[in-house]
Amino acid sequence: EIVLTQSPATLSLSPGERATLSCRASQSIGNYLAWYQHRPGQPPRLVIYDASNRASVTPARFSGSGSGTDFTLTISSLEPEDFAIYYCQQRNSWPRTFGGGTKVEIK
Amino acid sequence: EVQLVESGGGLVQRGGSLRLSCTASVFTFSNFWMTWVRQAPGKGLEWVASLDQDGNEKHYLDSVEGRFTISRDNAKNSLYLQMTSLTVEDTAIYYCVRGGGSPNPWGLGTLVTVSS
Numbered sequence: 001e002i003v004l005t006q007s008p009a010t011l012s013l014s015p016g017e018r019a020t021l022s023c024r025a026s027q028s029i030g031n032y033l034a035w036y037q038h039r040p041g042q043p044p045r046l047v048i049y050d051a052s053n054r055a056s057v058t059p060a061r062f063s064g065s066g067s068g069t070d071f072t073l074t075i076s077s078l079e080p081e082d083f084a085i086y087y088c089q090q091r092n093s094w095p096r097t098f099g100g101g102t103k104v105e106i107k
Numbered sequence: 108e109v110q111l112v113e114s115g116g117g118l119v120q121r122g123g124s125l126r127l128s129c130t131a132s133v134f135t136f137s138n139f140w141m142t143w144v145r146q147a148p149g150k151g152l153e154w155v156a157s158l159d160q161d162g163n164e165k166h167y168l169d170s171v172e173g174r175f176t177i178s179r180d181n182a183k184n185s186l187y188l189q190m191t192s193l194t195v196e197d198t199a200i201y202y203c204v205r206g207g208g209s210p211n212p213w214g215l216g217t218l219v220t221v222s223s
Binding site: 001032034036038043044045046049050055085087089091094095096097098099100101 | 142144151152153154157166167168169202207208209210211212213214215216
């Protein structure tokens, strides 16, 4: 099973600031990594797939990078609706696995 | 807009069984893998099971293998999760999700509570 480790667990930032979230895989997963946003009271939503591709309706301020074992989600300038929990998820192999999540909170 | 509506959740005693359903609309259900993901109270997301378009290829989380069965009825645009021998650790919101790789979109979820 591939273990995904996200850091930091919590990111405290102000609107307008840049957010950088990390996800590390226990073994190489190529570019088969997705990022999901989970706001309270809503179902999760796909933000980035295959490491760097924005899902439909994902704003351009979101970008993903990385390959192999190290991945990054960057939000260039935080908007109020971006404060949420973000999970990475791999589709390289079964079982699919999620990281533990990074909470982006308002400072 | 794609719709996924889960049902069948509720309160069940430890060792009991429950069958979750997910009804899909506004897309060609039979063309897609489907997945169940859960979130226990205060915890993160956990992939549970996925099923291919024909219902032949199935994959499960180790801790539910042998207890949970994922299935589908393409004629009814429906996905199911039969859960048996439930434990307190199975308490979670269960989401139905389209796709088997990076699944999306997600339903609103149905809450399963297993009492001891």
